[in-house]
Amino acid sequence: MTRTWILPILLVLCGSLVSTGLLFSGSPGEAAAFLPVFVLLAGVNSPLVFPRSMGALEAQRRSAADGRPVVFWRPGCKYCIRMRIRLGRNARRLYWVNIWRDPAAAAAVRAANNGNETVPTVVVAGRPHTNPDPAWVREQLA
Structure with missing residues (x-):
């Protein structure tokens, strides 16, 4: 069961890291745009879509x-x-x-x-x- 969630979890973690980096570099708008994209990708690649x-x-x-x-x-x-x-x-x-x-x-x-x-x-x-x-x-x- 955990194998099916590896990719979605990695996508959320990567999105969080990218958004945090953008936030600290002074781009809160880009950070706010990137995180939902990664969360959406995680959702599409999760078993929840099926x-x-x-x-x-x-x-x-x-x-x-x-x-x-x-x-x-x-x-x-x-x-x-x-x-x-x-x-x-x-x-x-x-x-x-x-x-x-x-x-x-x-x-x-x-x-x-x-x-x-x-x-x-x-x-x-x-x-x-x-x-x-x-x-x-x-x-x-x-």
Whole structure:
């Protein structure tokens, strides 16, 4: 769990250091502008942006029952963030599985991607799709 928060914490700490340096150098306006930018970057790279993750087995069971796609992701992945943002509210209809929290999910992603943990990997009707276009994923929900 702590691994998922390393990048967001580092971003907040770096932003704080940069803002403090700017504040002491006599630029309070720049300091006030930099800190929110770093906090926003930390938020986007944190697990908070994504819907609540579940285990791979539970997600696959639910997907088999209702046909909704399963998205394997990991925190800090810019392609996962892009997919989450471009899906908007539709993202909540997908089953999200964090591969850093679930060893079975990481194994499923490696099996689908020739041993690589390439994310996002979206499983639709039992077939994996590596880094698909978010518009295509949205169509799979219809």
